[in-house]
Amino acid sequence: MDTAIQKKSIFRNYRTIDLVPVVIILFLLLILPALAPTHVQGIMVKFLIYAIFAISYDFVFGYAGLLSLGHAAFFGTGGYVAAVLSLHWENNLFWLGMPLGVILAAIIAAVFGLIALRVSGTYFLLLTFALAQLLYSVSWNVRWLNSSGMQGIANISLPGLGFAFEWNNLRFFYFALVIFGICLYLLKRITDSPFGHALVGIREGDIRMRVLGYNVWFFKYLAYIISGTFAGVAGVLFAYFNRFISPAQFSLGTSFLPMVMAIIGGRGTLYGAVIGAAIVVFVEYFASLFTPERWPLILGAIFVVSIMYFREGVGVFLVKNWKKVSGANDSTTN
Amino acid sequence: MTALRIEKLTKYFGGVEVLKDISFSVEQGDRLAIIGPNGAGKTTLFNMINGQLPITSGRIYFFDREITKLPAHQRVHMGISRSFQIISLLLNLSVWENTLLTYHGFKPSRFHIFRNYNIYKDIFDKAGKVLKIAGLWEKRNKRVGLLSYGEQRRLEIILSMVSEPRLLLLDEPSNGLTSEEAADVIEMINLLGKEVTVLIVAHDMDLVFGVAEKINVLYYGELLASGKPEEIRSDQRVREIYMGSEEHIDNA
Amino acid sequence: MDFFLSNLLNGISYGMILFLIAAGMSIVMGVMGITNLAHGALYMVGAYVGWTVAVKLGLDFWLAAVAGGIAGGLIGLLMERVFLKQLYKQVNEQVLLTYGFVYILTNICIWIWGGRYRLQFTAPYIFGSVDLGDFSFPLTRIVITGLGFIIAASLWYLQNKTRIGAIVRAGMDDKEMIQGLGINLNVVVMLVFFIASFIAGFAGVIGAQLLSTYPGIGLDVLLQALVVIIVGGVGSIQGALLGGLLIGLIDTFGKALFPGLAMFTIYLAMIVVLLFKPSGLLGRKV
Numbered sequence: 050m051d052t053a054i055q056k057k058s059i060f061r062n063y064r065t066i067d068l069v070p071v072v073i074i075l076f077l078l079l080i081l082p083a084l085a086p087t088h089v090q091g092i093m094v095k096f097l098i099y100a101i102f103a104i105s106y107d108f109v110f111g112y113a114g115l116l117s118l119g120h121a122a123f124f125g126t127g128g129y130v131a132a133v134l135s136l137h138w139e140n141n142l143f144w145l146g147m148p149l150g151v152i153l154a155a156i157i158a159a160v161f162g163l164i165a166l167r168v169s170g171t172y173f174l175l176l177t178f179a180l181a182q183l184l185y186s187v188s189w190n191v192r193w194l195n196s197s198g199m200q201g202i203a204n205i206s207l208p209g210l211g212f213a214f215e216w217n218n219l220r221f222f223y224f225a226l227v228i229f230g231i232c233l234y235l236l237k238r239i240t241d242s243p244f245g246h247a248l249v250g251i252r253e254g255d256i257r258m259r260v261l262g263y264n265v266w267f268f269k270y271l272a273y274i275i276s277g278t279f280a281g282v283a284g285v286l287f288a289y290f291n292r293f294i295s296p297a298q299f300s301l302g303t304s305f306l307p308m309v310m311a312i313i314g315g316r317g318t319l320y321g322a323v324i325g326a327a328i329v330v331f332v333e334y335f336a337s338l339f340t341p342e343r344w345p346l347i348l349g350a351i352f353v354v355s356i357m358y359f360r361e362g363v364g365v366f367l368v369k370n371w372k373k374v375s376g377a378n379d380s381t382t383n
Numbered sequence: 384m385t386a387l388r389i390e391k392l393t394k395y396f397g398g399v400e401v402l403k404d405i406s407f408s409v410e411q412g413d414r415l416a417i418i419g420p421n422g423a424g425k426t427t428l429f430n431m432i433n434g435q436l437p438i439t440s441g442r443i444y445f446f447d448r449e450i451t452k453l454p455a456h457q458r459v460h461m462g463i464s465r466s467f468q469i470i471s472l473l474l475n476l477s478v479w480e481n482t483l484l485t486y487h488g489f490k491p492s493r494f495h496i497f498r499n500y501n502i503y504k505d506i507f508d509k510a511g512k513v514l515k516i517a518g519l520w521e522k523r524n525k526r527v528g529l530l531s532y533g534e535q536r537r538l539e540i541i542l543s544m545v546s547e548p549r550l551l552l553l554d555e556p557s558n559g560l561t562s563e564e565a566a567d568v569i570e571m572i573n574l575l576g577k578e579v580t581v582l583i584v585a586h587d588m589d590l591v592f593g594v595a596e597k598i599n600v601l602y603y604g605e606l607l608a609s610g611k612p613e614e615i616r617s618d619q620r621v622r623e624i625y626m627g628s629e630e631h632i633d634n635a
Numbered sequence: 636m637d638f639f640l641s642n643l644l645n646g647i648s649y650g651m652i653l654f655l656i657a658a659g660m661s662i663v664m665g666v667m668g669i670t671n672l673a674h675g676a677l678y679m680v681g682a683y684v685g686w687t688v689a690v691k692l693g694l695d696f697w698l699a700a701v702a703g704g705i706a707g708g709l710i711g712l713l714m715e716r717v718f719l720k721q722l723y724k725q726v727n728e729q730v731l732l733t734y735g736f737v738y739i740l741t742n743i744c745i746w747i748w749g750g751r752y753r754l755q756f757t758a759p760y761i762f763g764s765v766d767l768g769d770f771s772f773p774l775t776r777i778v779i780t781g782l783g784f785i786i787a788a789s790l791w792y793l794q795n796k797t798r799i800g801a802i803v804r805a806g807m808d809d810k811e812m813i814q815g816l817g818i819n820l821n822v823v824v825m826l827v828f829f830i831a832s833f834i835a836g837f838a839g840v841i842g843a844q845l846l847s848t849y850p851g852i853g854l855d856v857l858l859q860a861l862v863v864i865i866v867g868g869v870g871s872i873q874g875a876l877l878g879g880l881l882i883g884l885i886d887t888f889g890k891a892l893f894p895g896l897a898m899f900t901i902y903l904a905m906i907v908v909l910l911f912k913p914s915g916l917l918g919r920k921v
Contacts, residue, residue, distance in 0.1 A: 116727045164910065171670055172913045174730065175865050179905040182858070186898035243487045243503070244496045250484045253473040260433060260471070261488030262459035262546070301854060305734060312731060342745060349738030356732050357718060 066375045082222045089334075090218035096330040097225040098286045099310065101232050103322035105279035106307035108236055111316030112245065113272040114252030118174050119181030121303035122161060123154040123277035126184070127284025128294040129194060130154075132202040137193075141206035147285050154281020155274055157184075162273040166266060178301065185299035201295025208289045225286055232279055236319060239275065248272050249317070280307070309348070313355045315362025324364030384446060386411040386550055386580040387432070392441035394427055394604075401427050402604045405441070409597075411549075412577035416591045417584045419601035420624060425584040426468055428601070429552050432582075433465045434458045445550065459489055462549030466542075466556055468584070470535045474528035478519050478538060481527055482510045482545075489546040509545070517541045533564045540568060544575070551575070553583045557590050569593040592616075600624070641772070642887050648776035650883020651783030652845060655838035656856055657863035658790060658875040659831030665870020666803055666827050669719060669729050673736040674835055675857030677707040680740060681836025682843045682852070683748050689840075700840040707836020708829045710740070715828045737853050745850045775844050782841065786834070790872045803827060865905045868915025877917055 082090050102124055109115050130150035134140045165176045188194050188201075196202045207216045214220075239245050247268055250258045255265045288294045297303060306329070307322070314325020329348060336344030351363075359366055387409040394402040402424045409415050417425050430436035432443060434455030442451045445461055453461075472481050486506045487493040501507075514520040517537055519530075527535060540556050553572070557565035565587060572581060572594050585591050591598065591612075598615040600608040608618050615621055660674040681703030689699035714736055722728045794800040802823055839848075846852075859882070867878020882901060889897025908915060 114727075116730065164906065167910060168913050170726065171664065171668070171869075172909060174670060175861060176906065176909045178861060179865065179902055179909060182902045183899065183906065186902055190896070190899060238497050238499070241499050242496050243492050243498070243500060244494060246480070246484060246500055247487065247493055250473060250476070250480075253475050254471065256435070257471045257473055258484070258488070259455045260435065260459065260465055261485055262456050263488055263493060264454075264456050301858060308731070308734075342750070343742065345738050346742035346746070349735050349742065352738065353718070353732060353735040356728055356735065357721060 069375075070371060078226060082219055087218050090222050092330060092334045094218060094222050094225050094290055096327055097222070097229045098283050098290065099306065099330055100323045100326040101229055101286070102280055102283035103307040103310035103314070103326040104233060104236055104319050105276045105283065107311040107316055107319055107322035108240070108279070109272050109276035110308065111311055111318065111322070112240055112252065113248040113269060113276075115269060115273065116174055116308075117165075117177040117273075117276075117304075118301070119161070119165075119177035119179070119304055120277075120280055120307055121299050121301070122177075122181040122184050123158055123280035124284040124287070124303060125181075125188065125294070125296075125299035126154045126157050127151060127281030128288035128298050129188065129202070129284075131285045131288040132205050132294045133194065135205040136196060136202050139206075141209040141289075143208035143210055143289070146208065146289070147282070150285035150288075151278055151281045154284065155278040158274045158277025158281075161277070162270050166269055166273065178304075181299055181301070181304055185296050188296040188299055201293060201297075202288075203293050205288050205292045205294065207292065221290055225290070228282065228286065232282055233319065233323070236279065240319060244268070244271075252317075309352055311362075313351055313363055315365035318362070318365055320368075321362045321364035324367070325362065328363065384411040385409070385444070386413070386446060387582075388444040388447075389428075389432075390442040390444070392428070392431060392443065393439050394424070394431065394436070395439045400604060402431075405601075405604075405606050407599055407606060407609060409580055409582065411446075411580050414572075414581045414594050414596045415583070416595035416598045417582060417601055418586070418591060418598060419607070422603075423601040424604040425601055426554055429465065429554050429582070429584060432550075433463055433552055459546065462546075463552065464543045464546050464548035464550070465552040466540050466554060468555040468558055470532075470539055472527045472535060472539055472542075475526060477524050477526055478514065478530070479510070479523040481538070482514060482523075482542065483507075485542045485545055486510055513541060513545055532559055533561065536560055536564070537567070540571060544571075548579060551579055551581045553581065553585075555584055555586065557585065557587045562589075565590060638891070642891050643884075644772055644776050644780070646884035646887035647880060648779045648783075648883075649845065649887055650880035651780050652838060652842040652879075653859055653863050653883050654783055654787060654876050654879030655834055655841065657860045657867070657879055658787075658872055659834045660860050661864045661867070661869055661871065661875045662794075662803075662827060663831045664864065667824060668726060670726075670733070671711075671714075671831075672730060672733040672857055673714065673740060673853075674733075674831075674860055675855070676737045676740040676853035677711055677832050677835035678839040678842065678856045679744060679848070679850070679853040680710055681707040681839030682848045683744050683839075684836070685840030685843065686748075686848070696840075700837055703840035704833040704837035707839065708833035711832020711835070712825060712829050715825065737857070741850055741853045744853075750850055779841055779844065787872060787876050790834075794872050799823075799826070862901055862905055865915060866908050868917040870914075871917050874915050874917035878915065 082093050085093070102120075105123075106117075106120050109117060109120075127150035130153050131146040134142075134146050134149070140146070161177070161180045165173055165180060168176060194202070196204070208224075240248075247258065247263055250261075251263065251265055251268055258268075259265050284298065287298065307326075310325035310329050311322040312325065313328055314323065315321025328351070332348060332351070333344050336347055340347075355362060361369075385408050389408070390406050392402055392405040393400070405424075405428065417428065419425055427436065431438050434450070434453060434457075438451060442449060444450070445458070445463065448461070450458055450461065473484070476484075483500070483506065486509065487503075490506075492498075492503060492506075511520065514523055519534060519538055522530065522534070527538065530538070536556070536559065540553065543551060543553065556572070557568050560568065569590055572583075575581065581594070583590070583594060595612055598608075598610065598612055599606060600615060600618075600621050602624055607624070608615060608621055610618070656675070656678055660671055663669055663671050663674075684706040685699040685703035687699075688694050688702045689696050714733070718732055718736075719729055722732060792800075794804065842856075863875060863878040863882050865878075866881060867876070868874025885901055885904075886897055889900060
């Protein structure tokens with residue numbers, strides 16, 4: 050019966066040659082940052098933050114098939130919670146800021162989900178957009194949410210861990226890496242569960258799933274909340290790292306980022322979204338070195354090409370070609 | 384036991400009355416065929432029994448419990464299952480995945496968020512057996528969209544049975560099949576036990592007379608006739624409707 | 636009174652620009668089910684092209700407006716023919732693709748015209764004001780309002796009184812039937828898309844007289860258009876006009892009376908409309 054078991058993990062074949070990419074990735078993630086200059090370390094932190102944001106979005110879009118245009122709502126909420134704690138209560142305790150930020154993001158997702166999931170298709174798109182815009186205008190106008198004399202909240206203290214600790218980019222990187230690892234692990238467990246598989250089924254045909262016995266609305270709702278929660282995690286990290294947050298973190302532009310990443314990298318695979326985040330963040334960085342003006346153009350072109358010709362995404366494409374190049378013989382049909 | 388009771392079921396689409404005051408009941412274990420010309424409302428009736436379409440007025444009782452307003456997914460858990468006239472399988476997913484999703488659908492495991500798909504060995508076993516019976520085991524990794532029509536149809540029907548439903552609704556189960564394939568379908572249905580009540584919508588008279596113990600004839604949304612196959616076969620009004628296929632009825 | 640009248644005119648003229656932006660996008664949504672997020676970018680392209688013609692080349696303003704429209708129309712057509720057409724019936728992909736174009740078009744504009752924050756663009760002879768008794772109204776706004784009504788009327792006529800319009804409206808409800816009638820859906824789609832994009836580009840030139848023009852305007856205008864479409868209704872000229880005027884007035888009076896609240900009220904209105912009448916005040920179901 051073993052051949053019947055379809056392990057969806059990308060680590061299915063434990064061949065020696067497969068260790069090569071793993072080693073490379075581990076090197077990139079663990080060793081390289083220690084060797085890189087400070088500002089590159091900062092870029093890598095940025096990558097991690099957006100990677101969390103991207104996988105949260107991939108979960109709701111790549112897996113459940115819900116195209117949301119307002120994910121910045123949850124990202125921004127997480128960030129603003131951390132920021133407000135710092136601004137009004139001079140509290141920078143990470144063990145308070147992160148849970149609170151995440152919980153509030155989840156609550157916002159629960160409320161917004163109730164509203165947005167009453168409709169579907171284009172209307173869902175528009176409604177998620179409108180809901181995020183609501184938060185955008187709140188953050189813009191409510192003085193309590195802004196440092197005096199400016200838009201947004203500045204001078205957010207670096208996270209306090211409860212013991213004496215000096216932050217620098219490298220340390221923040223490893224810190225964020227741990228959080229990223231936890232998020233990725235949790236989301237992977239969820240997508241590998243019957244619930245996760247059901248979401249894919251719902252994406253492929255929610256009418257069929259309904260007559261199979263699945264409470265489709267409820268599953269979508271849960272997916273939406275879970276997704277928003279992880280987006281909140283990314284938002285909290287963003288605020289702590291950049292030490293600044295503004296209404297822009299609630300804007301349409303921010304909502305689009307994880308979407309672009311998930312699509313370029315390969316939606317519905319989690320690791321694709323991570324690769325997409327890497328591509329976007331590092332293309333921006335390298336482009337800024339050589340053609341700072343043109344990077345959105347390059348990104349836009351990659352994005353368009355991904356949608357038209359690389360439907361499965363660059364990430365998945367690479368993985369598949371790795372299998373080919375390294376001589377894997379598996380019986381997957383994709 | 385009365386498995387299903389339909390009381391004065393009416394459905395309007397906009398201003399058009401598609402079903403008019405339909406009333407009938409089905410005893411547990413019955414094999415009821417619902418026939419009638421195109422547009423008579425047969426699929427609409429099924430859509431209302433399994434909850435996909437809201438009714439305009441009337442009531443539906445399942446084993447004496449009213450299910451008129453119950454959402455479709457909950458009717459599955461009460462024991463109602465359905466196959467569709469147009470293949471409803473998830474075409475982009477594999478045979479295996481479609482099968483597993485079907486199994487989890489009627490089990491509480493569908494809510495499990497942290498347990499890995501692979502630990503449900505009993506479901507794997509059952510799914511494997513079912514696919515072997517259907518002759519689709521070798522093709523289990525193939526995308527359903529790539530199967531032949533006959534294979535898709537076979538899978539669709541067999542998946543409608545895996546939840547061991549108390550009421551099975553089969554909508555044109557032999558649609559588009561060759562006569563051998565259709566004969567297989569008849570055999571599959573006849574192998575079902577008496578705990579299952581079967582309702583079939585069909586045009587294929589071989590299927591109807593091969594399986595049905597009772598026939599309801601729907602005509603322009605109304606229940607025109609109801610009775611045993613021989614009665615229906617000789618019913619004058621029914622013959623008139625099926626003018627063109629009169630020979631077909633005689634030969635069945 | 637002065638306050639009321641000048642804000643009224645401001646609100647209406649701003650609303651007219653919103654209408655012009657939203658009308659095309661709304662029709663495309665209604666006819667083809669495509670939410671073209673790049674519609675705002677077409678507005679932007681039109682504005683920049685119009686600037687080149689009117690200011691750089693010193694040509695006639697109306698020529699510039701038409702040039703802007705043509706630029707918008709051609710790019711829109713390109714998007715549709717080369718890209719969107721391949722993604723037939725894949726709604727999500729189409730929306731995503733149009734977003735990619737926002738990036739691309741915005742950056743191309745920066746490339747060609749520079750990233751200046753504000754493009755100076757006002758047609759010389761529209762300056763000046765009209766005096767009516769004690770009140771003096773800027774001519775620009777009056778012209779824009781008038782233009783808006785004329786275009787609205789023409790579009791409405793096209794939609795409701797011509798054969799093409801009938802085909803388009805029918806196509807919104809049932810594409811298969813249209814094709815069954817032997818009408819070349821491709822041509823209809825191209826025409827609709829071109830006209831919608833043309834108006835966007837045209838609006839860019841007109842709008843530049845009232846609003847500042849800068850590279851990021853592609854997304855900002857999109858935001859406005861989305862709000863107008865949601866409130867006014869998808870797929871109808873009347874809806875876009877009503878939505879545009881409503882939003883224009885709420886925004887103008889709101890900014891004058893309760894500066895912080897205006898934005899919030901508009902988005903709240905959007906949500907309420909989406910929940911209770913998703914197709915908008917005057918829209919058709921998408």
